[in-house]
Amino acid sequence: MNRAVPEVGTRLPERAFGPFTSAELAAYADISGDTNPLHLDSGLAAKVGLAAPPVHGMLLLAGFEPALQEWRPDLRIERLSGRFTLPVLEGEPVTLSGRVVRVSGGDTAQVLVRLMAHGASRAPAIVGEALLVPREVS
Amino acid sequence: MSEVRLGPFLVRTERAKIEAYRRATRTGGQEIPAAFPICWLGEPAIRAAVEKACGNRLPLHEGQTFDYARPLEIGAEYHLSLSLSEEADPPRLALRGDCKTAAGEPCLRMETLLRLVAPAVELSA
Numbered sequence: 001m002n003r004a005v006p007e008v009g010t011r012l013p014e015r016a017f018g019p020f021t022s023a024e025l026a027a028y029a030d031i032s033g034d035t036n037p038l039h040l041d042s043g044l045a046a047k048v049g050l051a052a053p054p055v056h057g058m059l060l061l062a063g064f065e066p067a068l069q070e071w072r073p074d075l076r077i078e079r080l081s082g083r084f085t086l087p088v089l090e091g092e093p094v095t096l097s098g099r100v101v102r103v104s105g106g107d108t109a110q111v112l113v114r115l116m117a118h119g120a121s122r123a124p125a126i127v128g129e130a131l132l133v134p135r136e137v138s
Numbered sequence: 139m140s141e142v143r144l145g146p147f148l149v150r151t152e153r154a155k156i157e158a159y160r161r162a163t164r165t166g167g168q169e170i171p172a173a174f175p176i177c178w179l180g181e182p183a184i185r186a187a188v189e190k191a192c193g194n195r196l197p198l199h200e201g202q203t204f205d206y207a208r209p210l211e212i213g214a215e216y217h218l219s220l221s222l223s224e225e226a227d228p229p230r231l232a233l234r235g236d237c238k239t240a241a242g243e244p245c246l247r248m249e250t251l252l253r254l255v256a257p258a259v260e261l262s263a
């Protein structure tokens with residue numbers, strides 16, 4: 001690792017992500033294969049009580065990767081996980097944040113970062129984790 | 139709980155698809171995004187198996203994990219074995235994937251949790 005291991009409690013810079021349009025949700029559905037109509041059909045979304053189609057949780061989870069890379073380009077993601085707890089709707093801006101919650105030292109340093117994504121609600125839309133390890137030097 | 143084992147399926151990390159994924163997710167970089175393997179679940183054979191397990195219920199993505207033993211390489215082929223487990227209360231489908239290199243070396247475990255909600259036919263009525 002070419003930089004000091006981050007301390008527990010260190011916060012990632014907050015990052016704005018989205019908002020996403022219906023065309024962007026359709027593009028993500030096309031490439032990911034997740035064509036669940038709930039993400040694409042505003043009529044179906046309305047039937048389950050949503051004002052607009054929800055953004056794919058996996059699209060939001062993907063947004064953490066550039067945030068983590070920019071924060072610590074010397075580390076790579078070994079594990080990435082997320083629980084999608086609240087919907088973020090089409091057109092809704094999202095804020096991504098993270099905080100280091102565990103660090104192990106030595107040459108095999110591992111940095112565990114708690115991840116959170118917030119839409120308009122104060123409650124998180126995603127609660128996740130990323131386990132980061134040093135990149136192998138070639 | 140019932141469990142169905144599927145595969146292994148041949149999956150790939152084509153450069154063009156990875157670039158399209160990066161555009162759609164607004165992610166950059168030169169490596170394969172950690173969440174890219176979610177696209178493999180959209181492969182026709184895998185998707186058909188998941189749709190069959192869901193029946194007429196609408197799947198809502200509740201959770202996802204990617205756990206790497208080694209980074210994936212661009213332009214490579216991998217073998218993805220899946221197990222599908224259904225839980226009754228609440229109705230939920232768990233997909234667990236075990237991905238290995240062509241040489242049989244473990245590289246990724248992934249887990250997808252889908253909450254199964256009211257019959258889609260009712261929602262569409």
